[in-house]
Amino acid sequence: MLLLSFSSFSQTQESIKFSPNEIAVISQFGPWPPTSNIPDLTNSLDQDPVAIQLGETLFFDTRLSANNQVSCATCHQPKKSFTDQNPLSAGLDLGTRNTPSLFNVRQKNWYGWGGDIDTLWGASIRALLSPFEMGINIKKVSTYLKINDYKYRDLLSHQKWKTAQTDQEKLAFLGKLLASYQGTLISPKSEFDLFREALLKQDKEQMSRYSQAKIKGLKLFIGKGNCHFCHSGPLFSNNEFADIGMSYFDREGKVDKGRYQGIKNLKKSPFSSLGIHNDDTSNQSKTLAKHVTLKHRNFGEFMVPSLRNITFTAPYMHQGSLANLDAVIEHYSNIDEERLHTDGIAILKPLNLSAEEKANLKAFLESL
Template identity: 30%
Template structure:
């Protein structure tokens, strides 16, 4: 950096004496040099890759992904408790705007208790894979799981068809976007109560998958599905996919505004100390650890502070918790899911739009791996990890310092080594993580649409 440059900064910030710290460093005013933490060249270069958040990526498998009417319908459905077997829960029950679009629970509670923690939906539109094991490749196909799993909402796609057909507002809005509902949409003889296919299950090489006829013997919903004709089954699945596409259009709007961290990075890029003071000294020390000796960016990189890929960090399983293979089940399931990007309901079925599905492999290294979540909303989405294991961000950081125990399955990624941090540094790193929280999404998205509004 030239002296002239330093001079310009000095004049911008209204000080005459500037300490020249070398090219990699933020300009430090003479008044409070201790307020700014020095990043070395490498740390600074990495830090600059973490912000700003780019525009929402395109979503070719959903033609309606950025359609405002679809987003409005999606919002209506997102908050609608009629989409559950007991008419008592909606998507918002476990992804509540007031609880960081999560539920605040260690393990989610649907009609029955689930075996995983509910992730926040903030930034969901940026995710390459959905779920902790990545078993869905799009937000629209994702909804079949919560909607139809008997432990979650316990609903069924045949019921969804009749529900939309029987509600004048839903029907009008749906048909304006997706075209007419199937013929006979009202008819319970055609769209049978509870009618739903089995959810895609991972292939087990040692056990032949049960047939629909076998499953129908013990599950009334599958029996109802079996009794439906082939064309009506396809139509019911199309209504489910379209409903998912509307929900996806809504979810793509759940992007918080810039955080204090983003303002700091803007300042770092522009050498603007005013903006840089958006982070206090402790938070800046935490950032330095995050991009430096903490090696957090190995997995939590890019502006999402997550590569969105899967790692076994070796959380030991607590007594009595169910077996959970993680990523291999996700890989196995998404490949055979009729609702994946290659399937009949996708708006971009060609390989070119689905390359991510093409090269999936699972082996011993993927066992026990889960998705590295975005850290942008971590401050408000406690508890943490796929099994809700930690209550606070300090506890999470302490885990990376100690790396206690070992994974019940697979092996901990070898690149993950204990991080040498003292108590003050642990607090700094946790403080930094909290500075990633952005401005809340607009109030209008945080509540159900007014039903009287058309």
């Protein structure tokens, strides 16, 4: 066992031990930021400096919306960790789901709470087309871009725009520009990341700066809580979907089928990796979408979100129904097993956390 005994701790504080297995789990939560920058094969504009700059301009441009008042940044506000911190997104109209953060969005395999699309540019196009979000009219936007030649000269002169024959091709191009910018949004190194690095190096001075409450919360996260089975890897997400006993009904009382409908939408979208606008000639990018199959248990499953920057992305869950971290922890502490799928993977059980355990787990989550 590895003994952590910090000089900054008082005599009354207990020493905390991590087993080799626990250290191995902790090591898998990094490194952060990501050390490799794997290109998005579906998007030939990915990592192109001009595309990134154009994408950023488009991201903040309200003239892409039906009423000229809504931009991508309306819901994904930089000062709010690229969310809007509202329970439900509100663009042209009030939506039915919570706005996820765009930080680290490049690291994901699926987009949207139901995984309706598997390309970042396709996710951008879904928002552009949605009557709840931006309701784009591509013909009106094309005219606007030409009028603002000084602002979008590089866009209008790009070969892909000049050769685009259909509205779909133009939308795909705009989506790929937006995705190029969004792919640069990486959350900064966190307090936990510094502790993880120190733990692996056995830098006791740096380790001592991480409070005992956070260390206890970490042990709970990878131990009794079993949180790391879904919230795994450097992103603190397995990039998949789960049923955690949340309501299937949206604000209008309609059933939200979650991943079940998401897979159906994915398979028929022209903007997915399986569609004609994928720039990947190797077909590598199609593997996940090609092999995903619709199962009954997908009904009511929703995205397992990243926990990075979680302090700044409240409220939580797909409908923004849990206002703060205390409510999230309470949900898992007293989870109603009657609301979980009987044919799902039986990971979730009521944790029955004590007041101290809840405080420690919250302290750890706040350090992410």
